[in-house]
Amino acid sequence: MKNYHIAVVGATGAVGSEFMRVLEQRGFPVASLRPLGSSRSAGKSIRFGAESLTIEELNEHSFDKIDIAFFSAGSQVARSFVPVARQAGAVAIDNSPAFRMDPDVPLVIPEINADDVRDHRGLIANPNCTAAVALMAIYPLHRAFGVRRVIAASYQAVSGSGARAIAELKQQIEAATNNRQATPEVYPHPIAFNVLPHVGSFLPTGYTSEEEKLQNEGRKIMHLPDFKASVTCVRVPVYRAHSVAVSAEFDRPVSVEQACEVLAKAPGLELIDEPHNNRYPMPLDVAGKDNCAVGRVRRDCAFENGLSFWVSGDQLLKGAALNAVQIAELL
Amino acid sequence: MKNYHIAVVGATGAVGSEFMRVLEQRGFPVASLRPLGSSRSAGKSIRFGAESLTIEELNEHSFDKIDIAFFSAGSQVARSFVPVARQAGAVAIDNSPAFRMDPDVPLVIPEINADDVRDHRGLIANPNCTAAVALMAIYPLHRAFGVRRVIAASYQAVSGSGARAIAELKQQIEAATNNRQATPEVYPHPIAFNVLPHVGSFLPTGYTSEEEKLQNEGRKIMHLPDFKASVTCVRVPVYRAHSVAVSAEFDRPVSVEQACEVLAKAPGLELIDEPHNNRYPMPLDVAGKDNCAVGRVRRDCAFENGLSFWVSGDQLLKGAALNAVQIAELL
Numbered sequence: 001m002k003n004y005h006i007a008v009v010g011a012t013g014a015v016g017s018e019f020m021r022v023l024e025q026r027g028f029p030v031a032s033l034r035p036l037g038s039s040r041s042a043g044k045s046i047r048f049g050a051e052s053l054t055i056e057e058l059n060e061h062s063f064d065k066i067d068i069a070f071f072s073a074g075s076q077v078a079r080s081f082v083p084v085a086r087q088a089g090a091v092a093i094d095n096s097p098a099f100r101m102d103p104d105v106p107l108v109i110p111e112i113n114a115d116d117v118r119d120h121r122g123l124i125a126n127p128n129c130t131a132a133v134a135l136m137a138i139y140p141l142h143r144a145f146g147v148r149r150v151i152a153a154s155y156q157a158v159s160g161s162g163a164r165a166i167a168e169l170k171q172q173i174e175a176a177t178n179n180r181q182a183t184p185e186v187y188p189h190p191i192a193f194n195v196l197p198h199v200g201s202f203l204p205t206g207y208t209s210e211e212e213k214l215q216n217e218g219r220k221i222m223h224l225p226d227f228k229a230s231v232t233c234v235r236v237p238v239y240r241a242h243s244v245a246v247s248a249e250f251d252r253p254v255s256v257e258q259a260c261e262v263l264a265k266a267p268g269l270e271l272i273d274e275p276h277n278n279r280y281p282m283p284l285d286v287a288g289k290d291n292c293a294v295g296r297v298r299r300d301c302a303f304e305n306g307l308s309f310w311v312s313g314d315q316l317l318k319g320a321a322l323n324a325v326q327i328a329e330l331l
Numbered sequence: 332m333k334n335y336h337i338a339v340v341g342a343t344g345a346v347g348s349e350f351m352r353v354l355e356q357r358g359f360p361v362a363s364l365r366p367l368g369s370s371r372s373a374g375k376s377i378r379f380g381a382e383s384l385t386i387e388e389l390n391e392h393s394f395d396k397i398d399i400a401f402f403s404a405g406s407q408v409a410r411s412f413v414p415v416a417r418q419a420g421a422v423a424i425d426n427s428p429a430f431r432m433d434p435d436v437p438l439v440i441p442e443i444n445a446d447d448v449r450d451h452r453g454l455i456a457n458p459n460c461t462a463a464v465a466l467m468a469i470y471p472l473h474r475a476f477g478v479r480r481v482i483a484a485s486y487q488a489v490s491g492s493g494a495r496a497i498a499e500l501k502q503q504i505e506a507a508t509n510n511r512q513a514t515p516e517v518y519p520h521p522i523a524f525n526v527l528p529h530v531g532s533f534l535p536t537g538y539t540s541e542e543e544k545l546q547n548e549g550r551k552i553m554h555l556p557d558f559k560a561s562v563t564c565v566r567v568p569v570y571r572a573h574s575v576a577v578s579a580e581f582d583r584p585v586s587v588e589q590a591c592e593v594l595a596k597a598p599g600l601e602l603i604d605e606p607h608n609n610r611y612p613m614p615l616d617v618a619g620k621d622n623c624a625v626g627r628v629r630r631d632c633a634f635e636n637g638l639s640f641w642v643s644g645d646q647l648l649k650g651a652a653l654n655a656v657q658i659a660e661l662l
Contacts, residue, residue: 197576206587207639232576236486237568238524299536
């Protein structure tokens with residue numbers, strides 16, 4: 001079994017630190033691990049298993065002798081350094097939106113379109129976190145009933161905005177507890193005891209960039225060019241794990257029993273649907289777990305062949321680090 | 332101008348205390364105000380303007396000489412004492428779900444179906460808070476374009492569950508800040524840093540009682556028997572004001588410009604829709620305000636003649652006390 005030389009770009013971020021944990025937990029065959037960051041974080045040390053590694057500043061030689069490079073930095077860093085990694089012979093797995101819709105770049109959720117990895121040319125894109133969590137439940141239902149369109153609303157945790165947003169919620173909560181005001185910096189408005197219908201940047205359509213991802217990425221991942229998804233993305237004062245309320249219309253007749261059977265068997269997904277025992281997916285319960293959870297499955301009363309359901313998933317894991325490592329495992 | 336003898340049932344609750352404030356603020360012609368409560372709250376004093384009133388225990392004589400009785404207690408209290416109030420010659424305005432769907436009882440949002448008040452037989456029902464907030468935006472759009480169906484997801488504040496739920500969120504936040512655990516009592520799970528896809532009780536349809544109200548009450552209030560609404564109701568760690576993400580399909584072609592024109596003119600509603608300036612409705616901003624707010628108006632990408640939008644409203648005011656006092660003003 002070959003052992004791989006790994007680089008992690010953005011190793012100190014909310015997702016980056018999950019990469020280290022996931023690689024270790026899954027026993028990924030790591031020959032060496034090179035944590036990379038900005039000049040600001042270079043020199044800091046970071047833990048990988050029993051080892052303490054020193055973060056190196058990202059530069060033109062960062063990917064020499066690297067087999068797999070995980071990118072969990074922004075689009076700008078990805079655009080600048082993914083070509084460097086490819087040039088050096090590494091396979092880049094990028095968590096940013098920079099290349100996701102590029103027709104030459106596979107966009108992969110291993111439970112859905114693992115085969116697409118084969119066509120990679122040194123770069124595979126990792127999907128948006130909210131889209132990934134929602135698709136984990138939408139796709140198995142699509143296979144059973146043929147999904148036509150989806151209306152969804154999200155409940156997104158602050159960790160989706162990175163480590164600074166986690167600190168911002170904490171500060172605002174502490175300030176409120178002491179009757180003080182904390183000035184928002186990461187978000188344009190307070191997030192403590194509030195919800196913000198604003199995730200991503202606003203587009204001419206009136207949707208945000210985040211809201212259009214389920215449709216765009218869903219079409220590519222499910223190989224379903226006519227898939228429609230109207231989404232409202234909302235930031236909520238939750239630290240970790242995103243949830244999505246979904247109403248979906250299908251081509252074929254649906255039943256709750258069949259749907260639950262399909263969902264219970266779907267890989268990477270847990271069916272938690274005993275409402276009378278107060279059992280349904282919640283962010284507090286799925287945080288830190290590999291599997292996404294689906295529940296509240298019911299016939300949708302506004303769609304002809306429709307189902308409503310509720311999905312929660314740890315967006316740092318299935319929505320990011322875990323999915324990327326699963327992609328690497330396919331290689 | 333006649334002055335009215337008023338009773339408020341459930342005067343110490345989260346909604347009850349708003350009744351006192353709203354009656355005073357709107358200069359409602361009050362001749363006398365009688366706050367009523369359970370044996371537990373009887374004897375306590377409560378403020379109404381400059382006066383301090385003593386809460387009386389609800390009994391068979393509570394409504395003698397009362398003109399208007401506001402009920403903001405549960406369904407059980409309403410079923411027992413609304414008949415007593417009517418018998419005594421008072422007009423009851425009930426905030427509980429007990430009589431809302433009774434064909435002999437008008438269910439009224441004054442901005443929508445004020446005329447229905449005329450047919451009252453001593454009892455008028457106040458709508459569900461989430462339904463009321465959503466309908467404030469749906470109805471004017473219905474008048475313009477003819478609404479066919481709606482898919483919605485709610486973000487509901489803890490004050491919708493009463494004063495004890497407000498205390499519970501506060502305790503859980505304080506406990507978390509001090510690394511302690513607080514045992515949930517009002518909700519089946521922690522609400523701090525979590526969201527619960529569980530508002531109301533679960534029905535055989537898989538929806539909750541709360542989730543079916545927008546369709547049922549919307550049909551009655553808008554006089555639209557075929558109106559369909561599929562809703563997911565979710566409790567979020569917000570103290571006050573509910574929000575709803577709505578996708579709506581209409582009979583006639585829609586445009587964002589026309590929709591915004593209609594919404595800007597709608598009574599009781601404020602259009603806050605400048606996303607590029609980070610201006611959209613939020614619970615923190617509408618809390619304590621009479622008007623509901625709508626924004627994020629866009630062409631829905633999954634419905635043919637569809638609009639997506641976002642409504643926030645103070646559910647203790649428009650969703651409860653304010654709406655009830657507005658009904659009384661119609662009398």
